[in-house]
Ligand SMILES: O=C(O)CCC(=O)C(=O)O
């Protein structure tokens with residue numbers, strides 16, 4: 001199925017400064033590029049394309065650049081709450097962590113208190129059922145902590161100093177998610193009672209307690225011989241994810257009905273070729289864009305109409321494999337006490353009907369236990385179903 005149409009408002013560099021270019025030697029995923037500006041102005045055609053992307057692959061680029069005709073003076077960075085500045089804070093935070101003792105860093109790992117916020121050190125999570133350790137670090141920052149909805153968690157001084165920046169990013173990233181949610185609210189055949197409850201927007205209110213969070217991810221370069229999976233295959237637990245990454249390494253597993261964009265040149269390493277089997281393919285990071293993907297909660301709410309696609313992070317391809325990889329993520333999730341059940345007409349809710357909070361805790365903390373993999377699954381089966 002052709003899935004690649006682009007509509008670029010203005011040319012922009014094809015790679016990021018300070019990084020080797022993403023190579024043309026690996027196949028890439030044909031994500032649709034959706035204009036944020038057009039979604040904001042309720043452009044019908046763009047909403048159709050967004051809806052298509054949400055149903056078919058559950059992943060798309062959101063083009064944050066202004067069109068040449070726009071009157072707005074906001075820069076790409078301002079439009080997403082200064083994501084670029086937060087990227088710098090993330091890098092400084094991890095540099096500070098490098099200078100700390102293991103105990104110093106572990107003070108911010110709240111797993112034993114039953115929380116997935118705070119720090120997850122290198123190798124402290126598992127990427128498969130065999131107990132293989134991950135090769136990245138996370139710092140998870142709670143929306144509710146930053147907005148003052150819940151008591152303030154212990155945090156490194158640098159983060160405390162930048163709570164204002166975190167708040168700006170949270171508000172903007174949440175607005176991006178709500179824009180996507182509004183498109184879905186219009187198109188899904190929601191039941192009468194779900195509409196009365198405010199539809200999807202009604203269960204994703206910014207000022208209600210939820211598992212929404214910022215995530216800082218760092219993955220160091222890997223040894224040439226073992227360049228492999230840094231973050232194991234998964235579907236996201238929540239509703240909408242906004243992702244800023246600059247180095248490649250993110251891979252999606254394409255359903256059979258969607259073909260990858262073939263590599264333009266030869267020269268992929270044997271490991272890279274191995275990493276592109278079974279439908280796995282790289283997502284090419286694009287300047288001026290973020291990547292948006294849907295999570296499990298939307299599969300449940302839509303009774304399987306929307307896709308939460310399987311993805312993972314591997315070593316960046318080509319020359320990028322030599323750099324430390326960072327990504328900045330925002331996860332928008334349903335409010336904590338919302339039950340994950342179908343909200344559409346005639347939708348069936350089979351099996352477990354847990355709250356969003358229970359679902360996230362099971363999935364997030366399950367991947368921190370050596371034998372937790374099997375019990376920490378999400379909607380992977382639905383994700384690999386044939387496209388609708
Ligand atoms: O780092 C990335 O590109 C993706 C991270 C991701 O999938 C996640 O944190 O859930």
Ligand SMILES: [Fe+2]
Nearest residue numbers: 234235236311
């Ligand atoms: Fe993810």
